[in-house]
Amino acid sequence: MKEKKELMKEGKRLDGRGMGDLRHIAITANPIKNAAGSAYIEWGGNKILAAVYGPREALPKHISDPQRAIIKCRYMMAPFSSLEEHGRVGMNRRAVEISKVTKETFESVVMLEMFPGSEISIMIEVLQGDGGTRAAGITCAAVAMALSGIPMTDLPYAVSAGKIGSDVVLDLNKIEDNYSDADMPIAVNPRNREVTLLQMDGEMTREEIRKAMDMVIEAGKTISRIQREAILAPYQKASEAYG
Amino acid sequence: MKRLVIPGEILAAKPLRLDDTIVENGKTCSTAIGLFDEERGTMIPLEGQWYPRFGEMVVGIVEEAKLNVYIVNLNAPYKGLIISKYAEGDIRSGDVIEASVKELDKTGTAVLTRPRVLHGGKILRIKPSKVPRVMGKGNTMVRQIQAGTKTSITLGMNGLIWLKGGDIDLAIAAINRVQNEAHVPGLTERIAKMLGVKPESINGAPEEGRHHVHQGEAQHVEEEGIQEPME
Amino acid sequence: MHIVTITDEYIKERIRGGMRNDKRGLMSYRDITIGVGTMPNAEGSAEVNMGNTKVLAGIKIDLSEPMRDTPGEGNLVTSAELLPMASDKFDAGPPSPESIEVARVIDRGIRASGMIDTGSLFIEEGKVWTVYIDIYVLNYDGNLFDAGTLASVSALRSARMPKYENGAVVREGNLQRMKTANMCTSCTFGKIGSEILLDTDGSEESFTNARLTIANDSEYVRAMQKGIGGSFTLAEIDKLMEATFEKSKDLRSLVTKASGGD
Known part of the structure; x- marks a missing residue:
């Protein structure tokens, strides 16, 4: 059993947010010059870099697929990313799992069949973590992927929903995540509202999950808009200068 | 609009x-x-990947000289391949070459013909999606950059550009500017002004994007050439 | 993505004319910016941009046991990660010899300069502080030694010192800055043909046949490392020490400006 901690005050969350409110999100395009595409996201206290390399020759050769490109994904948390002690260096089981589900999210939107035999690498480095890093990482990596010019059928976003006491809440921060009754990260392809990542643990009723899904879809409109603005910002800047 | x-x-x-x-x-x-x-x-x-098409000129770096073939790095998921007996003169590993795409074989290798070794100079890597803009309609853009900088420029459709002589730094600055402002109208005039030359034009036709890029013989074969494997 | 690859011939011809690819002089640094405290969860942090090289150093300070041979002193642990996102030359996986070399050379300069008094990291018998420096290379364009040292030193100077109270580590609230003394920076030179260049960028590094890093404070040389197959003459090394003492004045003032103090 988790230790109980007061996470609500006068019907609001500790940081003043309502149940369905997102934290502040800002995305910057192309901070990593060497990558084909990259993005930096600040989402609440999360600070995350995502970069995309490729398509390039898949190595070692035996992992390549003659029909389509393969995606490699690496999600990592920096050893200095948390307010607690120095993290373990290298991949742990959690990072391996997140890397896998992130890769699978992108397999549904990247047009892999256009690059047979090649690999596309997605790297997500969490420089500072504050809850919901996998969702923020996917949202950021989607922007990096678009900027890389690798064709995609949709631009996924991700956000976490969950439950605190009897309240269904959106976008849990680190403290909420530690003491919540349920956590459910979701990635969505917005055009058809297809869910491409779904994880959950804790306890939620079917009704509560439906409510959480509604919150995710509603917040998705905001996240998609922020992603779009980040992607187009470099072009708009040049347009404004001479348009 | x-x-x-x-x-x-x-x-x-x-x-x-x-x-x-x-x-x-x-x-x-x-x-x-x-x-x-x-x-x-x-x-x-405005962003995109490069697919080798018949007749396209590419710039690459020879990675490996084998007995019968040369393997060429094209800055792409595809390797280039030159069959030695069709190559004139001496090609060595590390050489920068210009060549034309003959075909894209089933293994995802671009077979190249008519290789020419480019000596000295410098290679600039840009986004392949921006090459058509650097070229300009009827080569107008690249011609005015050459005129304004006296730099000899060889454009590879794969995004590698070979430069030699003249004011290379200015040429690179101009190319990077084309890259960044590719989508903003009036680019030819801005670059002409930057280089202090008269804007190049072909019959006053408006500048446009990639549908005008397949020059010369490539244009004739575009229809039956290698198509992008869409879905 | 505006990567410039230079051919061997071209770069040598240019350097013979006393000019770099980016029009710098042979003994000039690229533009350097230092941002301090960018990652507030870490006790200290600093991001350094040196041209297109981008390095982030994060400091964590943890309670730990002392080493057996230094029971009265805390520890300093320096690691460097050449992240695969930083270059297509870097692979994911266990630390490469290159990343270990970068970390160890930076560690030696900081340690030898006495910047951190490990004796002051002693808490009580069997309990000391361990200072972790993690150098994260985010974008590679050469000279990780100097950029990594600047980031590490700036991050250390801005780090807050946790408290040990009633058997628990307190990391938030009213904390003092970690005590540092002295300041170490480094200058790294690359030899291309017979010419020597300060602060080689990524494409210059690929043609470098010998490399020399000199870490120093205002008075002493504190660490040196020669790398790559080629060699330097004694006269060259002497000249480079002189250049290092000269150049390091600017580096120290950059660090001071970014991280405060003197």
């Missing part, structure tokens, strides 16, 4: 036959960042 679009965005409620789009449930959706022109029904991708 042109508008900037992102991957996944619905362009039209009806199917359009356009590159860099997919049709889903009768609707046309973009798969790239691009400029979509509603009235003319055109889509100019």
